[in-house]
Each structure stands twice: as structure tokens, then as C-alpha cells.
Amino acid sequence: MELTNWLAKRVRLSPGKTALVFQDKQETFSEIYDAVREVAGKLASFGVRDGMYVALLGKNDRDTFLMIHALAQLGARTVFLNNRLTATEILFQIEDARVERCFYADDFVDKVTANLAVSFTCVKEAPVLDAPLVSNFAMDTVASVMYTSGTTGKPKGVMQTFGNHWWSATGSMLNLGLVAGDSWLCAVPIFHISGLSILMRSVIYGIPVYLEERFDVERVDKLLRSGEVTMISVVSTMAQRLLDVFQAPYHANFRCMLLGGGPASKSMFEACFERGIPLVQSFGMTETASQIVTLPPEEALLKIGSAGKALFPAEVKIGEHDEILLKGPSIMAGYLHNEEATTKAFDVDGWFQTGDIGYIDDDGFLFVLERRSDLIISGGENIYPTEIEHVLLEHPNVREVAVVASPDVEWGEIPVAFIVANGVVDLAQLYEFCQKRLAKFKIPRQFYFLETLPKTASQKIQRHRLKERL
Amino acid sequence: MELTNWLAKRVRLSPGKTALVFQDKQETFSEIYDAVREVAGKLASFGVRDGMYVALLGKNDRDTFLMIHALAQLGARTVFLNNRLTATEILFQIEDARVERCFYADDFVDKVTANLAVSFTCVKEAPVLDAPLVSNFAMDTVASVMYTSGTTGKPKGVMQTFGNHWWSATGSMLNLGLVAGDSWLCAVPIFHISGLSILMRSVIYGIPVYLEERFDVERVDKLLRSGEVTMISVVSTMAQRLLDVFQAPYHANFRCMLLGGGPASKSMFEACFERGIPLVQSFGMTETASQIVTLPPEEALLKIGSAGKALFPAEVKIGEHDEILLKGPSIMAGYLHNEEATTKAFDVDGWFQTGDIGYIDDDGFLFVLERRSDLIISGGENIYPTEIEHVLLEHPNVREVAVVASPDVEWGEIPVAFIVANGVVDLAQLYEFCQKRLAKFKIPRQFYFLETLPKTASQKIQRHRLKERL
The missing domain is CATH 3.30.300.30 (ANL, C-terminal domain)
Structure with a gap:
């Protein structure tokens, strides 16, 4: 199944709505689209074309934001490189993914020229070609590749399709709702699924991304107080740092602090709820295109410690050795160039084996215990x-x-x-x-x-x- | 693609949320599910099984509501009979659809016994079998059949798949949002897509249907004032009748009066907006599983007379002779047992030919003029x-x-x-x-x-x- 190119469709639906707020500058979907097409024209001058695997070394800034969208507009399959990796680790991923072109943002010029045997390109000064943009996004086409952080074994390239991103975004919406004036603060890395999924939701929902270069606790605290931001994705250390500086209630518009990357302590939840902070626990991973099990906001207080229930389009169950198994259309197409690992990741009935262990209580709420390997x-x-x-x-x-x-x-x-x-x-x-x-x-x-x-x-x-x- | 049986999933996600409010009695999803399974057990005693075409003659009441869900739970494909039709018209549809079983609600006993050569059954007194319910809803399976009102030619049975209903519900949500406390008042017939789509959204969103047997303007006016109802589907005569009795502003919770079944006059829009009534024009038909082009609420005032823009998953364009053409995953699988009509309904590129004529203005907004035949x-x-x-x-x-x-x-x-x-x-x-x-x-x-x-x-x-x- 195909849908119209999402960004093009969003621009037609709501050209004047805010798409991006970066360094306090607002840009509409229409303005972003013009900028994206220019970057796409530059990328095309380096031969980027439909179906090509391309590596991107970026960070949470406007340039990288535009590159991500521009690559999608050309039909490229972007391999997102984690900018904290060493040159050796980056080289492994580039070779493993067999990418044809590598692009970087200015900041990484040292890293990419020093030790790498591959040539990285910065498109800033490139000429702008009049390149054909893809008219449709097919649901089963690979949109992004992210290497799993590899807490065990060699990193594997997770293939996330457009369908994975779509179902993740709509599944999240069915749980958390979509309210006029919504916006999502992104202070998690956009080369990681927690960040990229915010960019996807922005285009699908028609809401702004407040993109932050890093998690500056004072700035984030101020934004949550401003009423401009209604949702934020955090990991527990971020929530803790926000609690450390917390002085007065956040703005009433702020309605969801979505917590990923592992469970928070009971005391953190209690501290949040005492202060009226709408902390919502979730469970997900690169392979599930972000959250797939999330606590419904109205039950956040009743089930502290639980990751919640599988989102509407997904299912969760407990398999052998208490392993958490998942099913649903947001689950990856497989590992890139790695059929063996892909086969191993799914059981005979097609359930994805998370490697995490946990249990489901009598009310159907999932509790994640830990990695099997831990x-x-x-x-x-x-x-x-x-x-x-x-x-x-x-x-x-x-x-x-x-x-x-x-x-x-x-x-x-x-x-x-x-x-x-x-x-x-x-x-x-x-x-x-x-x-x-x-x-x-x-x-x-x-x-x-x-x-x-x-x-x-x-x-x-x-x-x-x-x-x-x- | 398959998703878990929607009602079963919804019950697992939010068993305690209100599913139905009928004659001022509230029932939760869990309570409704128990009642639905009982009705399914009765239907099973008449041999209803997965994949069977079954005709249903009902009205906007709890019994019919339960029957609709119960038939879906058994995997039956329900042919929705319009209860205002004559016995001859009903007979045509039953024969055309080749249904194997016909069920009716109590009220229609005269109609169904008088002139019909087919046997209709009322399940009220039937024994309850322990019938197997379907575990999944496949997106390309036919969920419902509705005969087009046939303003020209013989009625044709529109096949609406689960996918059609799903994409309609999520497409609507991306335009109108989903807010905590949402509920949808259904005073349009549930044997028509405008009504059935409300039942579908209820299960997918997890929100209550306020089901009304008929459009009682005093009752509806009161409900819109109560704060209990946030959305309603109307046709223009209903909006006019509400305007006629309008005395004081509706409750602030009430956020959308979705208008279908043809455009309203400019003066009606102005009268609504003066009174703070959030009238939202839409365009759709049985073949598109309800609205497919809708005016974004924030632009309702700027584009009076327009039906809006195609919902995120859909596309609209103007074809030959100014005909409105549509594409998208909410468009019907075809006409039942009528390949010729199905083929004629789509052009060579797969666009659905609405038979309506209209134009799209420079800002991309659709204006519907009329039926080509008019x-x-x-x-x-x-x-x-x-x-x-x-x-x-x-x-x-x-x-x-x-x-x-x-x-x-x-x-x-x-x-x-x-x-x-x-x-x-x-x-x-x-x-x-x-x-x-x-x-x-x-x-x-x-x-x-x-x-x-x-x-x-x-x-x-x-x-x-x-x-x-x-």
C-alpha cells in the first residue's frame, strides 16, 4: 500500500502551520518544504536517488532535520549514524549497510576526515539540481536504518519501513490523543528512534517539533512552563534532572512526558505526580519503531512500575523463559543484510522476541524486568x-x-x-x-x-x- | 494485514471506559462486550459463521448496536438494510447480495412477515451457543455491505472492508484530533455509513457513542449543552433545526458538528459561526466509508462553501468533465457481485469516479457543485x-x-x-x-x-x- 509522500501531503493540508522551532526560530511546513527541496537538489548533485542506501552523520539541528527529510524526498534509505560512536564503529556500520554515499553535518569534519577510510560529504556548498522527488511512500519500503546499540554482540542494522513509522505514530495517537495546539519537544537524539519518531509524528499529525541540540535542563524547564510545548520524550535521567530544578508547576498545556529507555523508580513517579508532571511510562526499542507498549495516561497513577498495554495496533505476550514477545505493524522488516539475525529475532508464529523478560499482571499490564542477558x-x-x-x-x-x-x-x-x-x-x-x-x-x-x-x-x-x- | 479483533482489543485496553449511552443508560466496553458475546452465541445457533453474508434490518437502538458488533465477532459480513425501504426494495438487496441469513429487530416484524419471500429471524429468544469469535480482523476482508441510495439506476452493494473503516477513522482523527473525554452523538441511521462509521470510531478511539433512536431536536440540543457530547454528525436539515431552537451557547466541550450529505448554505454557516457552533463541512459517500474530504476546523470560517481537503491518507483531483476523483485506503473494495459496475467506478489509474462535479481552488480546497446527473x-x-x-x-x-x-x-x-x-x-x-x-x-x-x-x-x-x- 502507498500513501502520498507525507511531507508533500502535509504541506498541502496545512502549509501555514509551524513545523519546526529551532533556536527559537519558527518555520512553517511550507517554509521547511522549500528548504528541504533545496537540500534534496544538492543531494541529487551527489547522485542520491530512489532506493539508495545513504549514511547520515548528524546531530539535533536544523541542517540535519532538513537532510533527513530531503533524503526521504529523494527516496533514499537513510542509515542513521550515532554521532557518539568512534570512527571504527562508524566504519563498521557503513560497511555492514553497504551504503553508497555518506553525508555529515559541519561539526563532524574532524571525526570523519581523521580516521575513516570512507569519504564523507557535506552538501552545504553543492549546486542544486532539479531532482525528481518521490510522489508516494510505500508502506513496506525501508525508510530508515538504525544500528542497535549493541549491548550484546555486534550491532545490527534495523530496517524501519514507512509502515512501521506510520503505525507507530497512529498507535501513539490512539493512546495519547491529538489536541489542537499540540507540539513535541525533541531533546533526544534524532539519529535514534526516540527522536526520529518525533519528526515522523510532526509530519503525520501536522504539529511542530521543538528541536533542541542537547538536553539543557534550564531551557527545557522553561519551555514546559511556557505553554508552547505539550509533549516531550525523555529518559529517566532527564526526568530526574527536571525534578532537580523544578520550582513551580508546568503550564496546563503540557500534557505528556513520555518516558522511554527503561523504567523509572517508583519514587520518581511519585515525585512527578506530586508536582503534577504527567509522566507516562512506555516500552519500545529500535526494532519497534519507538514505543509499542505505553501506559494509558489515565492509568499512570494506578500502575506505577508498569510499561502499560500494547498500543491498539500491537500485541504483547510472555513467551518461554518469561521473554516479552511483540507483534504488530510497527515492528521492523528485519535486520539489513542479515537474514540469520532476522530469522532468529522472530519465533515460528511471527512474534518478535525482545530479549527482555517481564510479566503481565491480571489486569493486562506489562512489567518489564530486564534484558535476558542481564x-x-x-x-x-x-x-x-x-x-x-x-x-x-x-x-x-x-x-x-x-x-x-x-x-x-x-x-x-x-x-x-x-x-x-x-x-x-x-x-x-x-x-x-x-x-x-x-x-x-x-x-x-x-x-x-x-x-x-x-x-x-x-x-x-x-x-x-x-x-x-x- | 491483520489487527487483533478491534472490540476485543478495545476491551483489553479500556474495559472501564464508556462504550454506549442509550436512553440515558451508560455501558462500558466490558459490559457491552459481555452482551455482544451473548448475542453472538444466539446468532451462532442460527448457523452464522465466519465469511457468511447476513442481512440486518435494524434501527438506532441498543439491540441493533449489539447485533452489529456480534455479527462482526463471528466474522459475518453484514448487509445493512435501510429500514425505510419497501419490502420489494429489501427483497432486491437480499437477493442481489445472496445473503444466507436475515435478522431483524422486533419493530420490523410487520414489514418482514407481510410481503417478503425470505424468512427473517429475531434472535431474542434463541439459545446461546458457545461460538468461536474471530481473533483478528484482516484489513482486506469485507466488514459491511451497504446499498447505495440509488439516486440513479439500480442500487449497488458497496463492499466496505475493515481497512476502509480503519483508514476512515484514523484519517478523521488526524484532521479533527482526539481529545480526552471525546464522545460522538449518533442521531444519523446506523445502517448508513454516517452512523456505522461512528460505531467504528468508538471502538478504535475508545470513546462512547451517544446513540439516539431519531433526531429529536430538543434532546440533541440538550445533549450539546450538557458537556457530555463533544462531536456530532449531522446533515444540513438537522443543523437547521438545531439553529431554529438555539437559545444559548453549547457547552465548551462540544467541539465538532460534522456536516455530511451535501453542502449547507452560506447563511447557515454564518448563523452557526455567529452562535459559536463548530460546523465542519465534509464530503463523502458510502463508497468512501464516510467523509474523505473535510474542512480543517481552523479553516472552517475562511472557506465557507468548500468541502475542504482530502484527509491525510486520501487524495482528490478533478478529472474529465469536472468530475471529482478520489483515491485512498478508505475507498470500497468494489460493488458486491457486480464486477461491471466496479470496473466502471474506477478509471484506468485506479481513481474512484464519484459522479459528482466540482472544482479545486488555488488554495487546494474542494468545492462540490453537484451530481453529474443533476x-x-x-x-x-x-x-x-x-x-x-x-x-x-x-x-x-x-x-x-x-x-x-x-x-x-x-x-x-x-x-x-x-x-x-x-x-x-x-x-x-x-x-x-x-x-x-x-x-x-x-x-x-x-x-x-x-x-x-x-x-x-x-x-x-x-x-x-x-x-x-x-
Whole structure:
């Protein structure tokens, strides 16, 4: 099935509505479209054409925003490079995806010229060709490729189709609604699905993206107070930083703080609700084109800790070994050039195997426990790191925590905790705190204190890097 | 593509939300689902099964509401019979559709037993079988069949798929939004697409249907004032009757009066906007599973007389002889058992030929003129009946009007007007009124005064019945 080229259609429907607010400058869909077509003309002068795989190294700015849309207008399949990766990691993805052209934004000139064996191009000064733009977006055509952060194994290129993005956007709308004056603040990376999905929703819904180069807590706090922004996507560290500076209620227009990238603590939810912050837990991944299980806003208070229910077009169930299985039209077409991994990702009935473990309660709400690979098996007992983390987060001096398995001769594995602390932690008191709340075999044998925890670009804790330290 | 059985999914997502309000009694999705499954069990005892064509003669009440959902749960393809038809007309549709079972609501016992050669069944007293319900709705499966009102030629059975209904509902949502607390008042027939589409949106959006047996202007006026109802579908006579009793502004929650079944006069729009009534013009038909072109609410005031723009998933263009052509996933699969009519309905590029004529202005807004078959050709001049009707409606004593062609020896055809008047009309003054506003060849040669105009069940004027009078 095909729909008209989404951006072209949106421009025809609402040319005068705001599409982008970047560095406090507003631009309408009509203005953006003119700029996008110019960039498309420049890209065409480098031979970009329908169906071509093209790598893009960008950041959260207007130039990258235009490039993303321009590549789609030409029918290119964009491989989104994470700009925090090393040259070696980038090279791996470029080769693995067999991209034909690589483009970058100005800022990355050092990175791309220093160590790379591939040639990256900046289109800024290129001549503008009169290139043919695609008239339709076919639902089963690959729109974007993103390499999974690779907390285990080699990164794989997730193929997201136009259909995946469409169903994700409409599924989200059926849960969160669409209100006149809606706008979405994007302070998460646009090379990640949490950011790109905001760009997609903007075009499909006809609402502005407030694009922020980085998560500047003072700026975001101000925007949530202004009434201009009604929705924002965050990870829990962002929510925590907003709580840290919170002084007075946000504007009544602000109606959804969509939380991804792992669950928040119960105390964070309580702190948000006390302050009237509409925190909404969700669960999703690159392979599901963003959120696929989300807590309905009206039940956010009743089911703290739950990721919610599968969005209308999707389904969730628990498979073997308590693995979370997903089905629905927002789930990826597969891994690029990797049939083996694609086959392994789906079970015989077509359910996508997330590798996460969890359970569904009697009311049908999903609770995510952790990555299967993060499970700690100690003396035959299953230990769920998140359970211990949630307990430790209740401690007033524990700001962030990750619990991982450490090899042990006697027990096979034992749990150890890495902590980012608020102030000074009394170890004896911390141990006592755990003793009151956790079975003995669950209490971490070691506590390590760090300045920060290692995280992926999407703010997921990289547990494998912590394990390497042990 | 398949989605989970929509009603089952909706019940899992929001069991406690209100699904139906009928005769002031509220029922949740969970309660409705229990009742629907019971009715499905009764239907199963008459052999209703997946894929079977079944005729339903119902009306806007709870029983019919349950039957519609129950038939869908069993996988039956429901042929919706218009309860204003004669026994002969009903028989034609039943035979044409080759239905295997016919069901009716209690009220129609006279109609169905008197003249029909087919056996109709009432399920009220039937035993409840434990029948298997369909687990999924496939997008390309026929969900409903409705015979077009047949203003010209023999009625044809329009096949509406689940996909048609889905895309109609989501396309509407992308234009009109979805707000917490939304609900839709259904006082249009549920055997017609304008009514059935409200039932579909209810399940997909998770919002209540306020189902009214008939359009009782006092009741509807009260509901729009109560704050309980946020959306309503109307035809222009309903809007006019609401204006007639209008006393004080509607509740602020009430945000959309969706107008179908032909355009309203400019003066009606102005009267609505003066009173803060959010009238939204739309254009659609049985073949497009309800509205497919709708005026965006924010532009309703700027483009009075326009039907708006094609919804996000759809496209509109003007073809040969100024015919309005449509494309999009809400357009019917075809006419049941009628390949010839299906083939004729689409052009070589797959555009659906509406048979309506119109134009698109420079800003991309569609203006519907009339049915091609209603065009009056007088002495070689094209005369658009709606143009003359709009002029006549500006006259303070003209309440409703239809202009049709009358055969004429000299001119081929001449325009004549049928009028429903407010008070006494001075014919000489009316003629003078026309002279000031219309070219001579457009002025009706005869004015006929009627108590009411003949209309279809969906309140469309039956011009062919007026022509028969000439």
C-alpha cells in the first residue's frame, strides 16, 4: 500500500502551520518544504536517488532535520549514524549497510576526515539540481536504518519501513490523543528512534517539533512552563534532572512526558505526580519503531512500575523463559543484510522476541524486568537486577544505580552494584538498608561508586561496560 | 494485514471506559462486550459463521448496536438494510447480495412477515451457543455491505472492508484530533455509513457513542449543552433545526458538528459561526466509508462553501468533465457481485469516479457543485442547480429548495424549483430577487411549493422523485 509522500501531503493540508522551532526560530511546513527541496537538489548533485542506501552523520539541528527529510524526498534509505560512536564503529556500520554515499553535518569534519577510510560529504556548498522527488511512500519500503546499540554482540542494522513509522505514530495517537495546539519537544537524539519518531509524528499529525541540540535542563524547564510545548520524550535521567530544578508547576498545556529507555523508580513517579508532571511510562526499542507498549495516561497513577498495554495496533505476550514477545505493524522488516539475525529475532508464529523478560499482571499490564542477558543466576536463584536497583533507588543518597553479575567461584554469579551517589554514603547503613528489604542472596556483594554510569546515546546503561570493569 | 479483533482489543485496553449511552443508560466496553458475546452465541445457533453474508434490518437502538458488533465477532459480513425501504426494495438487496441469513429487530416484524419471500429471524429468544469469535480482523476482508441510495439506476452493494473503516477513522482523527473525554452523538441511521462509521470510531478511539433512536431536536440540543457530547454528525436539515431552537451557547466541550450529505448554505454557516457552533463541512459517500474530504476546523470560517481537503491518507483531483476523483485506503473494495459496475467506478489509474462535479481552488480546497446527473443543460448552457439553490436560500422565506431539470421543447431542459417556504412567498418579489442575482437562463421557470422535499434515509434530496412529478 502507498500513501502520498507525507511531507508533500502535509504541506498541502496545512502549509501555514509551524513545523519546526529551532533556536527559537519558527518555520512553517511550507517554509521547511522549500528548504528541504533545496537540500534534496544538492543531494541529487551527489547522485542520491530512489532506493539508495545513504549514511547520515548528524546531530539535533536544523541542517540535519532538513537532510533527513530531503533524503526521504529523494527516496533514499537513510542509515542513521550515532554521532557518539568512534570512527571504527562508524566504519563498521557503513560497511555492514553497504551504503553508497555518506553525508555529515559541519561539526563532524574532524571525526570523519581523521580516521575513516570512507569519504564523507557535506552538501552545504553543492549546486542544486532539479531532482525528481518521490510522489508516494510505500508502506513496506525501508525508510530508515538504525544500528542497535549493541549491548550484546555486534550491532545490527534495523530496517524501519514507512509502515512501521506510520503505525507507530497512529498507535501513539490512539493512546495519547491529538489536541489542537499540540507540539513535541525533541531533546533526544534524532539519529535514534526516540527522536526520529518525533519528526515522523510532526509530519503525520501536522504539529511542530521543538528541536533542541542537547538536553539543557534550564531551557527545557522553561519551555514546559511556557505553554508552547505539550509533549516531550525523555529518559529517566532527564526526568530526574527536571525534578532537580523544578520550582513551580508546568503550564496546563503540557500534557505528556513520555518516558522511554527503561523504567523509572517508583519514587520518581511519585515525585512527578506530586508536582503534577504527567509522566507516562512506555516500552519500545529500535526494532519497534519507538514505543509499542505505553501506559494509558489515565492509568499512570494506578500502575506505577508498569510499561502499560500494547498500543491498539500491537500485541504483547510472555513467551518461554518469561521473554516479552511483540507483534504488530510497527515492528521492523528485519535486520539489513542479515537474514540469520532476522530469522532468529522472530519465533515460528511471527512474534518478535525482545530479549527482555517481564510479566503481565491480571489486569493486562506489562512489567518489564530486564534484558535476558542481564539476569543474574546465583546459586541457582534468578536475580533480577532491576529489583535490586529499585530498592537501592529508594535510598536517599543513591541517585543512579546499575546492578550486574560478577563471576564467582562458589555461586557462579553474584550481584554487585555501581552507584552514583548524592553526598556521602555510609556503607554499613546502606547494607542494613538492603538487609531490611532484600533476601540475602540478592544483596550486592560489592558497592562501587562512580561519577557517572556508562550509557548509550539513547541513555541506556551499558551494563557490559560495567561488567568489563570487574 | 491483520489487527487483533478491534472490540476485543478495545476491551483489553479500556474495559472501564464508556462504550454506549442509550436512553440515558451508560455501558462500558466490558459490559457491552459481555452482551455482544451473548448475542453472538444466539446468532451462532442460527448457523452464522465466519465469511457468511447476513442481512440486518435494524434501527438506532441498543439491540441493533449489539447485533452489529456480534455479527462482526463471528466474522459475518453484514448487509445493512435501510429500514425505510419497501419490502420489494429489501427483497432486491437480499437477493442481489445472496445473503444466507436475515435478522431483524422486533419493530420490523410487520414489514418482514407481510410481503417478503425470505424468512427473517429475531434472535431474542434463541439459545446461546458457545461460538468461536474471530481473533483478528484482516484489513482486506469485507466488514459491511451497504446499498447505495440509488439516486440513479439500480442500487449497488458497496463492499466496505475493515481497512476502509480503519483508514476512515484514523484519517478523521488526524484532521479533527482526539481529545480526552471525546464522545460522538449518533442521531444519523446506523445502517448508513454516517452512523456505522461512528460505531467504528468508538471502538478504535475508545470513546462512547451517544446513540439516539431519531433526531429529536430538543434532546440533541440538550445533549450539546450538557458537556457530555463533544462531536456530532449531522446533515444540513438537522443543523437547521438545531439553529431554529438555539437559545444559548453549547457547552465548551462540544467541539465538532460534522456536516455530511451535501453542502449547507452560506447563511447557515454564518448563523452557526455567529452562535459559536463548530460546523465542519465534509464530503463523502458510502463508497468512501464516510467523509474523505473535510474542512480543517481552523479553516472552517475562511472557506465557507468548500468541502475542504482530502484527509491525510486520501487524495482528490478533478478529472474529465469536472468530475471529482478520489483515491485512498478508505475507498470500497468494489460493488458486491457486480464486477461491471466496479470496473466502471474506477478509471484506468485506479481513481474512484464519484459522479459528482466540482472544482479545486488555488488554495487546494474542494468545492462540490453537484451530481453529474443533476446538471441542467439549457440551450447549450450548463446550469448548476446548487448555484441557483444557494441564491434562493438567501431569500428570507425560502427554507429548503431543490432545483431540477424539466424537459423543454425549445431549450432541451429548463430549471424549475421546488421550495419549502417559511410563511407566504410573494412570487413576483421572488422572481425579482432572482433577476438581481442570476443570469436570465438560470432563473427557474416554475416555482413549486411543497410541505417537505423527498429525501433518502440519509437525508439527501431525491431529485429524481421531483423530476417524476414534472
